[in-house]
Amino acid sequence: MAYYPHTSEEIEEMLSSLGYESIEELFEDIPKEARFNDESLLNEGTSELEVSKLMKELSEKNKTVDDYICFMGGGAYDRYIPSTVDHVISRPEFYTAYTPYQPEVSQGTLQHIYEYQTMICRLTGMDVANASMYDGASALAEAVIMAMNVSRKNKIVVPKSLNPYWLRVVKTYLLGSDAEFVMVEEKNGEIDYCDLEDKIDDDVAAVLTQYPNSFGIVENLKEIKDKFTSKKTMFVVMADPIALGLLKKPGDLGADIVVGEGQQLGIPLSFGGPYLGYFAFRKKYVRKSPGRIIGKTEDKEGKRGFVMTYQTREQHIRREKATSNICTNQGLMTVAASVYMSTLGKQGLREVAEQSYKKAHYLFNELTRIDGIKKAYPDKPFFDEFVIEVNTDLNKLKYKMKKEGYLPGIILKHQYPEKDNQLLIAVTEKRTKEEMDSFVSKIKTILKG
Amino acid sequence: MAREGLMYTDSDEWVQKKDNNILRVGITDHAQSELGDIVYVDLPEIGEEYDKGDDVNEIESVKAVAEVKAPVSGKIVAINDQLEDDPALLNEEPFDNGWIFEIEMTDPDQLENLMDLEEYESKLEE
Amino acid sequence: MTELIFELTSPGRKAYTLPDCDVDVDYDDKIKDFIDEEPVNLPEVSEQDLMRHYVELSTLNFHVDKGMYPLGSCTMKYNPKINEDIARLDGFSDIHPYSADEDIQGLLEMLFDFEKDLKILTGMDKFTFQPAAGAHGELTGIKIFRKYFDNKGEDRDKIIVPDSAHGTNPATASMGGFEVITIKSNDKGCVDLDALRDAMDETVAGLYLTNPNTLGIFEEDILEIAKIVHDEGGLLYYDGANLNATMGISRPGDMGFDIVHLNLHKTFSAPHGGGGPGSGPIGVKDFLTQYLPVPVVKKDDNGNKYKLDYSLENTIGKIHGFFGNVGVVVKAYAYTKLLGLKGLKKVSEMACLNANYLKDNLKKDYYLKFNRLCKHEFVLSGKNQKAENSVKTLDIAKRMLDFGVHPPTVYFPQIVDEALMIEPTETESKQSLDNFIRIMKKIASEAKNNPETVKKAPHTTPVKRLNEAKAMRNPDLKYENE
């Protein structure tokens, strides 16, 4: 099966109109030594029906969050996605268009992005949002680059309570730059303020903070900001967008750039992508910011319309001096996020956050009553993800719980070698009391056994 | 297109001689029309020193960025901060209210490398 | 004018339902100070309002399913519908990224098999699917350049790009901490070998190149180019944006490239989504496999299990928070299975046939700076129209909108004045190409006889030409009316 419509007569007709006898002649300019001749390596195609079958078989070899009851988070969460989301993003008008280079015939995409930017700004308390980065981790990396360009400094202060996997992406992005990373210790599951005070000085380009952090704990952004000694230092907050449905906005607490992983805004887990890096910041930094930005204007008849703006920052114009090299972004995922945020709306996002909070705290209370399970960070506030310390071999526990049909969480030792026996558990609005009660009783049985 | 009594550079700046080795600098009508609607001017700071040919500041239109170069070596002594609020002056009055900066030159001999109107116009024709 | 979704808001209206919360827990004292009393001011609309809003927005868009979209360099081919269904199978869409290897055997098998096909197609030795787009692949490549030379103890701080290169190439080089050296193209539209020789020395890390280049011309001297770069110890990076021209015909690995990226959202038909998502896997030659980002997919020693391997000795680390845009890879894989590598070769043949057919039929009406065999795309110029009737390329592009086709890429590559970069792709039929030719000829004749019609275009679109200068002079980047 092939998606080219040419009949053999048409091919001949077209070739002869060009004065050629065979397709081969179209490739005469390729030197012999650079030609590929081993036809035997080229496999055959197959029908749509057979491909469907093959793909279904492959997909059935995977175990999904529908096969398990999922308590696993760590940056990607099993949330309810309203039907509206897939219906809108399945419209070819959205998914088969590209970058809105011709605004007159792209007002759908452009107005949507303007609305998306507005929603992200309201969520984060920021002035400007861009039309997306690849994912949360790359958004954080771009935020660091932007902070270095704005502040003209190179020291990056990173608390250990920021997801080490994401920090690894940031470090890869900055290979070959003069960025210097300074780590701040963790104390009782949050940033160690004394250590922060020691590490911060006037040479710091950015302080990064995850909100809530990689243990699920809500960091005190205001207190962190109070430790800054220079006005030039940028406060970069990586925030969980669902938590922002409940918690104070980073923008109200002193953040200069707010980024995050937008998967939770209506995007399926899909083994880690396509997701959505959201990216928002204060207006005065707009010229140093990465990514596409849409602005409102009018057409020559005075009608409201939207266009790409501040394009002189981008690679297609400024080339080696561009603020970033990003071109293709995660456009369709911004549509999913907007439809998600509009479907839930003002009350719904609060309710999702509230239910997640309550269910997580219910499970936390029930689990930490079990003999052999301790609260890892007892006096710290958390949102919908928390750490317990279990007096057992976690790998075995995980294995047994999976057999019972649960994805019990993330073993923190993989990310934090010094943390023994700690399990990171996430609870979303999707979990029910019944699921949690049976989860608790299974763990209890296993620990006794 | 260009104006009598000014000097011109290869990179489409005009230069007007004022008193005491001070030169006023802007971009030509030709340059502004090539750029299109100018939307942003990133002005230099007073007191900064430049060598002849250095990039002094950037001008942005909707889809292009242009650098304004120092026509001679010297120190910036004045800037036209009206351009910050109204960059369109560069399109509307490039030779008058659209001037960009004034530079105090250190080497008056460098003026000899600049073009007069006739030379500039014949360059444009090429 | 379509109302903004915020303008449709009516306080208290809802488009969602959730089950009642079935646990009885209150906020504890520790969290209280952190809670924002006021919920986020998101829209409040009904589900029907919401659907009407987005459907109305959608009708304002041009898209591949509506008409020809010959946007040069972007390969806007038809996106087979089956791919969309497959990517939505639970067994692909509902997998948590931290799933254990034993729970994702089907997915890993797919990645492993796809890698096999891509190796054959490119002549490279090992792939990663982590990069989320072409430019992200370029970034991965530049970091490999950086680490490779660091490990060799060589201090190379420059990257060469041709003046015809896409903007992502120089932008990427800067992000790798390299200085960019731009070399001029020769009068055939290709890399000027003397300029390359002059620029290439032991301070240069390598060359970023796409082949065919952005003019749609195959770099005939590619083997000599590779030799010049390699002889000085540099590396060659292949920007795979233009692979649609040469699949099964010529392989970057055989041309001498050391790292390649592919754009699965172009060549392999994954849709562009109004800007993305894409997928930009990169492949490397053997000597660079240990530098790839981790993890890579491996078949384990004793047979049939697949696993994620984190043990690469010189890895640059991670370039994506998880494993890249796997959902996009699924679509590209299904496409590859449908066509087979044989079918992909045919794709390239038809893509080149279509481009040459258009070029030949339009070169009398528009100036063609490089009049020679092209590959999958070619670049015309509106400079005659501009000189003769002050009709600019932008005007021509806008006029095309009135005839129901999307304009080509305009004003790129920068080395052609008033450029119109046309890539029809293989999925357009002869009838559709003939229609496009008719439209282009009509516009050329209008430019002569009725230039005002062209200059004032478009006439039939939902909005007329928009004031982009105003958007920048008075920036309005979000709806303020809270």
Ligand SMILES: Cc1ncc(COP(=O)(O)O)c(C=O)c1O
């Ligand atoms: C020649 C070329 N190189 C690189 C890219 C960048 O690819 P992406 O947009 O997927 O990041 C493009 C995309 O337009 C391109 O045309």
